[in-house]
Amino acid sequence: MDVIGRDDELRSLDASLDRPAAGGLAALVLEGEAGIGKSTLWLAGVEAARKRGLRVLSSRPAELEAGVAYAGLGDLLENALPEVGSELAEPRRRALEVALLVRDRADVPVDFRTLAVAVRSALDMLAEREPILVAIDDVQWLDASSTHALAFALRRLPGVNIRLLLARRIGKAIPVSELEHAVGDHVERLHVGPLSVGGLHQLLQRRLGRVFARPTLLRLHETSGGNPFYALELARALGADADPTQPLPVPETLEALVRARLDRLPDGTREALLLACAHGRLPAAHLSEAALEPAFVDGAIELEDAAVRFTHPLLASVLYQHASLAARRRAHGQLVEMVDDPLARVRHRALAAPSLTPLSPVRSTRRPASRSPAGPRSPRPSSGSSRSPRRPRTQPRIDTGELLQPLAPISRRAKEPARASSLTSWLLEPRRARRAARRSRFCPSS
Numbered sequence: 001m002d003v004i005g006r007d008d009e010l011r012s013l014d015a016s017l018d019r020p021a022a023g024g025l026a027a028l029v030l031e032g033e034a035g036i037g038k039s040t041l042w043l044a045g046v047e048a049a050r051k052r053g054l055r056v057l058s059s060r061p062a063e064l065e066a067g068v069a070y071a072g073l074g075d076l077l078e079n080a081l082p083e084v085g086s087e088l089a090e091p092r093r094r095a096l097e098v099a100l101l102v103r104d105r106a107d108v109p110v111d112f113r114t115l116a117v118a119v120r121s122a123l124d125m126l127a128e129r130e131p132i133l134v135a136i137d138d139v140q141w142l143d144a145s146s147t148h149a150l151a152f153a154l155r156r157l158p159g160v161n162i163r164l165l166l167a168r169r170i171g172k173a174i175p176v177s178e179l180e181h182a183v184g185d186h187v188e189r190l191h192v193g194p195l196s197v198g199g200l201h202q203l204l205q206r207r208l209g210r211v212f213a214r215p216t217l218l219r220l221h222e223t224s225g226g227n228p229f230y231a232l233e234l235a236r237a238l239g240a241d242a243d244p245t246q247p248l249p250v251p252e253t254l255e256a257l258v259r260a261r262l263d264r265l266p267d268g269t270r271e272a273l274l275l276a277c278a279h280g281r282l283p284a285a286h287l288s289e290a291a292l293e294p295a296f297v298d299g300a301i302e303l304e305d306a307a308v309r310f311t312h313p314l315l316a317s318v319l320y321q322h323a324s325l326a327a328r329r330r331a332h333g334q335l336v337e338m339v340d341d342p343l344a345r346v347r348h349r350a351l352a353a354p355s356l357t358p359l360s361p362v363r364s365t366r367r368p369a370s371r372s373p374a375g376p377r378s379p380r381p382s383s384g385s386s387r388s389p390r391r392p393r394t395q396p397r398i399d400t401g402e403l404l405q406p407l408a409p410i411s412r413r414a415k416e417p418a419r420a421s422s423l424t425s426w427l428l429e430p431r432r433a434r435r436a437a438r439r440s441r442f443c444p445s446s
């Protein structure tokens with residue numbers, strides 16, 4: 001992918017990869033608001049690392065995969081497992097195979113410590129052969145089980161030649177990843193800021209094939225705060241006859257723009273996309289080709305390893321947030337029959353249950369966006385700026401007892417406690433997510 005502008009950031013990426021690895025572990029974290037261009041730079045970093053001969057272990061978790069235990073670890077180590085598996089002690093190999101779903105885990109519990117030690121050994125062995133880059137995009141959505149196991153391993157590999165390239169959204173509700181703590185002092189953070197007006201001009205020309213009059217371009221830059229995703233959505237919604245002397249005749253919140261784009265898709269397409277989104281990485285073969293086609297044409301989705309992937313996570317977030325509770329339950333209910341992993345089935349069953357209310361759309365009293373005299377606005381997921389005294393204080397009821405009931409047999413038999421507890425925390429997560437969403441400019445306005 002061609003990266004427009006970002007000369008300084010690309011130089012920092014190169015410098016970080018070229019730095020001698022004498023000190024062992026080192027991490028570069030690309031941080032910035034949603035849509036600002038982190039993944040674009042992360043991909044450039046992965047490509048640059050490959051060119052330098054580093055072996056890249058990568059994962060790009062989707063938001064709804066945060067509750068799928070060991071999904072991230074599977075991405076990172078699945079391909080390497082056949083190489084190192086035979087050299088691991090039997091209990092460690094078994095733990096890794098079970099966590100990565102290579103081995104049927106019906107009668108084999110995953111012991112967290114054994115697994116974490118297995119991850120450490122596997123990384124150690126791989127790094128002895130060649131320099132390693134562990135690259136994780138949207139690290140805030142890496143499932144908790146994978147995060148804990150990886151952090152455990154990294155803390156015990158201080159002198160080993162492993163680099164990390166992480167991309168993480170910033171926001172009050174998004175903590176620094178445990179992986180960053182695990183690397184200790186050798187963490188470099190690169191803040192990804194707005195694109196310049198010139199950069200935006202090039203981006204719109206290249207991606208949309210359109211050139212805008214300078215006053216319109218300046219307004220697009222101002223309204224989007226130089227955020228490329230936001231600017232692309234604004235420009236997409238702008239007719240060819242937009243009057244450069246008038247305010248932009250399109251919705252000004254990013255969420256409203258994305259929503260309007262999704263609303264233009266046929267109902268059947270949105271239903272198929274909701275299934276894909278509720279799953280995280282559903283193989284396209286499970287969905288009707290005809291239903292998916294308009295979303296491919298629109299550029300909202302692409303295929304990755306035969307699974308449906310949203311071209312940007314905000315499309316998935318807005319789609320899921322704005323689907324009715326009944327539609328989301330229906331989607332999770334359908335997924336119960338489609339997934340093989342028993343814990344994934346439990347998760348979808350819980351989310352399909354009528355007693356589960358935490359993901360109901362948030363009522364917002366947010367006023368329509370107004371132009372800020374202080375300068376350009378940009379979408380800050382957790383800026384806290386949308387607090388309103390009229391915000392309803394009542395919380396939807398969360399029946400945790402009933403919600404967690406399906407997990408009881410798993411916990412009781414102490415089988416897969418890490419997977420069960422990861423699932424539990426994810427199921428409870430919506431309460432936190434909703435709190436964050438309320439503070440966010442992406443908060444649904446229904």
Ligand SMILES: Nc1ncnc2c1ncn2[C@@H]1O[C@H](COP(=O)(O)OP(=O)(O)OP(=O)(O)O)[C@@H](O)[C@H]1O
Pocket residue numbers: 002003004005006032033034035036037038039040041138169203228229232312313314
């Ligand atoms: N420097 C750039 N050159 C070309 N395209 C860019 C650049 N920066 C961003 N884009 C485009 O803008 C959109 C948003 O960028 P990107 O997905 O990298 O943002 P992000 O910070 O990773 O967002 P999120 O936090 O939501 O994952 C993408 O379509 C991407 O292709």
Ligand SMILES: [Mg+2]
Pocket residue numbers: 038039040137138167
């Ligand atoms: Mg991204």
